[in-house]
Amino acid sequence: MSDTGSILKIDNLNVHYGDFQALYDVSMEIKKGRVTSIIGSNGSGKTTLLNTVMGINKPTSGSITLNDKDISGMRTSKIVADGVTMSPEGSSIFEDMTIKENLLMGAYLPHARKRKTELVEKAFSLFPDLREKSGQLASLLSGGQRQMLSIAKAIVTDPQVIICDEISLGLAPVIIKDIYKKIKEINAAGMTVLLVEQEVKRSLKHSDYSYIMVKGRVVMEGVSGELPEEEVSSAYFGINKYA
Ligand SMILES: Nc1ncnc2c1ncn2[C@@H]1O[C@H](COP(=O)(O)OP(=O)(O)OP(=O)(O)O)[C@@H](O)[C@H]1O
Numbered sequence: 001m002s003d004t005g006s007i008l009k010i011d012n013l014n015v016h017y018g019d020f021q022a023l024y025d026v027s028m029e030i031k032k033g034r035v036t037s038i039i040g041s042n043g044s045g046k047t048t049l050l051n052t053v054m055g056i057n058k059p060t061s062g063s064i065t066l067n068d069k070d071i072s073g074m075r076t077s078k079i080v081a082d083g084v085t086m087s088p089e090g091s092s093i094f095e096d097m098t099i100k101e102n103l104l105m106g107a108y109l110p111h112a113r114k115r116k117t118e119l120v121e122k123a124f125s126l127f128p129d130l131r132e133k134s135g136q137l138a139s140l141l142s143g144g145q146r147q148m149l150s151i152a153k154a155i156v157t158d159p160q161v162i163i164c165d166e167i168s169l170g171l172a173p174v175i176i177k178d179i180y181k182k183i184k185e186i187n188a189a190g191m192t193v194l195l196v197e198q199e200v201k202r203s204l205k206h207s208d209y210s211y212i213m214v215k216g217r218v219v220m221e222g223v224s225g226e227l228p229e230e231e232v233s234s235a236y237f238g239i240n241k242y243a
Pocket residue numbers: 017020022040041042043044045046047048049089198
């Protein structure tokens with residue numbers, strides 16, 4: 001793995017919900033062209049962090065920079081236009097629309113709208129199964145297909161960085177395998193990927209670099225292939241020194 005520059009930098013981020021502090025001095029460096037994963041149990045602050053990157057939550061302090069431009073606190077639509085998109089937890093599809101209509105909705109922002117035919121084509125070439133079903137209502141899709149559509153919707157915004165929040169949750173192992181195969185293809189197509197996972201082994205297997213979060217803090221980080229799985233699991237479960 002050669003060294004590349006960072007595309008997204010999170011510096012000393014603190015986020016509160018009212019009086020409750022959900023993130024404490026979180027810093028991360030997402031390298032361009034890599035798959036980076038964030039591992040953490042329920043409530044460790046993963047979604048809060050991603051929502052803050054996307055401008056959905058506002059940070060109390062700290063900064064988020066995309067290609068050296070400060071995007072912290074910016075409007076979500078502006079962040080998407082600048083090249084960061086998220087497939088949110090639980091997917092984000094419009095049930096009453098067809099697959100094609102869902103994708104066209106994904107390309108609604110001006111920068112993508114002009115190239116919508118090309119971008120929808122790009123999404124369909126990455127997800128040929130969706131092309132076959134393009135005229136079907138999204139409500140008829142299986143859990144795995146929904147997750148694929150949610151990722152495809154992110155792709156039609158033409159992102160540099162694609163963020164996926166728990167794309168494998170509740171899916172059968174064989175489907176999860178397919179989804180991670182797609183993530184690899186998306187990454188090979190030039191997109192930087194930031195993933196959130198609850199499963200330690202899977203997360204380390206499918207990423208280049210990992211951050212482990214416990215109770216709103218980053219407690220461990222490293223090259224995924226070099227992180228000892230047992231130690232990551234101990235951190236994850238809040239055992240001994242990480243509790
Ligand atoms: N809108 C909110 N208002 C108040 N507290 C919140 C809100 N959203 C999240 N929290 C709290 O912030 C903490 C972090 O939650 P968050 O959803 O970011 O965790 P997570 O790591 O994504 O968890 P999960 O794996 O369950 O998705 C939790 O204690 C949660 O209860």
